[in-house]
Amino acid sequence: MSNQGSPVVTLTPAPTLDRTYFVHDLIEGGVNRADGVNEELAGKGINVSRALRLTGFEAPGVVPIGNADPGVLARTGSIDWLIPLWVDGTLRVSTTVVIKDGATTKINEAPRPLSDEDWNAVVELTERTVRENNAKWLVVAGALPVSKQTGEYIDLTPVFDRMDALGVRVAIDTSGEPLSMWARSGRPAVMKPNTHELAAALGRDLLTIGDVIDAGRELCAHGVQVVLASMGADGMLAITNESAMSARTNPVKVINTVGAGDSTLAGFLSAVTDHTLGSSEEDYGVGYDVKAGVMRAVQWGAMKVTQSTSGLMSIANPPEAFLNANPDPAEILKEPARA
Numbered sequence: 001m002s003n004q005g006s007p008v009v010t011l012t013p014a015p016t017l018d019r020t021y022f023v024h025d026l027i028e029g030g031v032n033r034a035d036g037v038n039e040e041l042a043g044k045g046i047n048v049s050r051a052l053r054l055t056g057f058e059a060p061g062v063v064p065i066g067n068a069d070p071g072v073l074a075r076t077g078s079i080d081w082l083i084p085l086w087v088d089g090t091l092r093v094s095t096t097v098v099i100k101d102g103a104t105t106k107i108n109e110a111p112r113p114l115s116d117e118d119w120n121a122v123v124e125l126t127e128r129t130v131r132e133n134n135a136k137w138l139v140v141a142g143a144l145p146v147s148k149q150t151g152e153y154i155d156l157t158p159v160f161d162r163m164d165a166l167g168v169r170v171a172i173d174t175s176g177e178p179l180s181m182w183a184r185s186g187r188p189a190v191m192k193p194n195t196h197e198l199a200a201a202l203g204r205d206l207l208t209i210g211d212v213i214d215a216g217r218e219l220c221a222h223g224v225q226v227v228l229a230s231m232g233a234d235g236m237l238a239i240t241n242e243s244a245m246s247a248r249t250n251p252v253k254v255i256n257t258v259g260a261g262d263s264t265l266a267g268f269l270s271a272v273t274d275h276t277l278g279s280s281e282e283d284y285g286v287g288y289d290v291k292a293g294v295m296r297a298v299q300w301g302a303m304k305v306t307q308s309t310s311g312l313m314s315i316a317n318p319p320e321a322f323l324n325a326n327p328d329p330a331e332i333l334k335e336p337a338r339a
Helices: 044-055 116-133 155-166 176-186 196-204 209-221 260-272 290-305
Strands: 008-011 016-023 036-042 062-066 082-087 093-099 104-108 136-142 169-173 206-208 228-230 238-239 242-247 319-325 333-337
Touching: 008 044, 008 116, 036 044, 044 062, 044 136, 044 209, 044 260, 062 116, 082 116, 082 176, 116 155, 136 155, 136 228, 136 260, 155 169, 169 260, 176 196, 176 209, 196 206, 196 209, 196 228, 206 209, 209 228, 209 238, 209 242, 209 333, 228 260, 238 290, 242 290, 290 319
Parallel strands: 008 062, 008 136, 016 093, 062 082, 136 169
Antiparallel strands: 016 036, 093 104, 206 333, 228 238, 238 242, 242 319
16 A cells, blocks of 8 residues: 555445356357456445556455455455455356447445454455555445344444545445435435436436436535536536536547446546645535536546446546536436336
8 A cells, every 4th residue: 555545445335256257149048259358346435446546546445255265355456455354255246248339237236244243344444445545534434234133234334434534535326225314414415316216215207417417416415515417428416505517528429327426426536636726716615626527527527437447447548528517407317217
């Protein structure tokens, strides 16, 4: 780990081994031969760290990993930047099938339950890593495991409490019940749902840009500073109490959509922590450059889908980003989100 530390640390409570199979066609019920196979240690926080490292960040990632596969860090080239807490059990596997010039299909195993003792150790390791790096942001991303003792989702309260004491902002990217619960807590500084996750969390359809803005504002009313709403072909909205702006790039050739959301969050954080950008006169009441963040977010997301891997592998030659500071609330979403 660098003595200079890192402005961002990530925590992936439920890492996964991503295996991606590339096929020309997929025959349901038949035998399919893969043209190629990739294997990566992944999970949303890990993907954020991997992307941020392309800018020169250390971006260490804390991960509880099943000790049944002790060689996984070395095998996946992750040993220098992931900080493991070895726990009993196996590492879950996620399988992705990418059809040439076609759809991406992903099958995720459920997160492995964690003991309360192991979760407490993860919280301790996360705080220590943040302190050692003098980090200003912690990303908690991916599915949340349940407690072995209670069967309930692990409690992020001690993470928020410790980060608040250190003056560290927390960005969350999760889904389902945890998204709904922590959005209403108001404790995250940034949340990055896609429109489908947002619709499910709030229990209503999102059919227009205005619907998404209203949904984001509802989360902001609870205390969230910025809601980054991924809208697929419609780009991204960055929503605060004081503003709503959209950003997009021109269409790109899509190869693999897995990890695109993680790359957008990494792009956002790389911009808001980039001191070379200078300070924005309009930080929209949150203390960091939301405009620069959302523009880089869509650039990194666009670059990711053109790459075959689950994690972003290159940020060379980013596409141009276009910002709309006054998106039309009446505009119909190309991909409506149903609750």
